Amino acid sequence: MIVVGYSADRFGTAALEQGITEAKRRSTNLLVINATKGDALADPRFAQAEEVHDVEDRLNQCGVEFELAQPIGADAADELLKAMEHDDAELLVVGIRHRSPVGKLLLGSVAQQVLLECPKPVLAVKPNEP
């Protein structure tokens, strides 16, 4: 199983595309996780109904067996690490972005945490420059 850390932006989309490619290559299934802590009134990285619909369309179309989860209330990094604890989870795909030191200090970095803490391989992808 490939786990994809999805966010509703181009970084998440890049991770999703790479996840699909990997799932096809390894002929395995896909778990797409779009988590939010849910402690702010608005979280632009959390996919709303329309975006969820788009993601499902894309996944249906690529023919890979998939599952889409949107857990609320837990830290996104913890949610991904928990999913990677499954025995059949073989690879985690995340999108990474530039973060200022202050930004990291205040809000932390999901990518950094999973890269350092996940015992299994993590694939970090960057979107093409717009």
Next chain:
Amino acid sequence: MENLDWLIQGFGQAATPMNLLYAVIGVLLGTAVGVLPGIGPAMTVALLLPITYNVSPSAAFIMFAGIFYGGMYGGSTTSILLNTPGESSSVITAIEGNKMAKAGRAAQALATAAIGSFVAGAIGTLLLAAFAPVISRFAVTLGAPSYLAIMLLALVMVTAVLGSSKLRGAIALLLGLAIGIVGIDSLTGQPRATFGLPLLSDGIDIVVIAVAIFALGEALWVAAHLRRRPAEVIPVGRPWMSRHDFGRSWKPWLRGTAFGFPFGALPAGGAELPTFLSYVTEKKLSKHPEEFGHGAIEGVAGPEAANNASAAGTLVPMLSLGLPTNATAAVILAAFVSYGIQPGPTLFEKEPLLIWTLIASLFIGNFLLLVLNLPLAPLWAKLLRTPRPYLYAGILFFATLGALAVNVQWLDLALLLVFGLLGLMMRRFGLPVLPLIIGVILGPRIERQLRQSLQLGGGDWTSLFTEPVAIICYILIIVLLVTPLILRLFHRPEPDLVHASALEEHEEEQRVEKAGA
């Protein structure tokens, strides 16, 4: 003419660089708290009350005025972009505003709301400057019985007319009056409800109560409901509107102002009723009735103007009679008291420069809001992404600091906690906060006027009914309390007649109440 002179002097006082800085801070802070649902201008002013110990009265009131008007602006942004009204007064705006935003017209909705608020605020402030001194001059001639009756009328209206449940309003009012009783009786010197604690003999400071109910209660409530599915924020650029939108907006702006100001100026205040009336009127008068329910610009322009005009209106009873009719006015009044300024009809005589500076700063704040809000709208929308634990940690810090700063005694912190829990319970059981805070402020004053009247009348209760104004007020109170009962007796409410938008409003209101706003 005399008033105009004073107003010009007020502008002179308000336009000094230092005071302008306070105006800008107030306006920015007000908009920010208005944008965030649950945190309103009342809470912000309550949290800032301790600064009144260090800052000159005019600077503090200039800032509070900015927060007061800013909160109105900010609330509309949230209504339009998030469909979660930031303030109860912008509930109606959400109906059409959010539909407009979803249809890709968020920029126009924000523009008509901002410009409409500016127009209504400017006209409302002008009317305030014209009427408040007149009413105040009339009010000075009133005796204690009339003043008592007017305050009772305000209490009844705030409790029974506003809000969805009379019983809940009455419970909240009773709590407020009970808190107001604590302390040494000014006439007989007996301690009342002090529980043998000497520290309580001075009464409970209004700052502690306001901070506890507004800030601590809300923080605890949010902590109990922290994790939620994030709402969808509609992305927006810089607000703008076309000539066509402008043509459709200016009449609703003026009509909304006409609805809002009188309702605000009544001793019951509140922006819910005029915004609703404005919405219904615009729907009726619109040349595009089919657009209503799908994002009609008139449905944003009218109610937004109405809520700002009513905000200006609520300052009329506050400045001319010392009667607070909304939560923010109540807390600002508490600030007057903490400066040793006695709110009441004599305010215009005793502190003319301060009052006119306040009015002038309303004009300035209103203008600043327009200038700041049009370009800053996308930034305000970003504010909604702030993780609430950070936000409320800050609020709790300032709440505690503020409560301690009042008298620097441990009892105030204990009281803060007790009343904070009370605030949480009130939100839990849907009790409105406004009657409580008004009860705390007006309760002791009502008591003083009552006993003064009775003393003057030699203990004769009929002396309460000797002045015509008093009699009119008592008749109004009876009418207000009895009419709904009679109406209910004679014809059962027919569900068919309830307007669809009225239902929607009710649901929206409940949602706001649940959110603890």
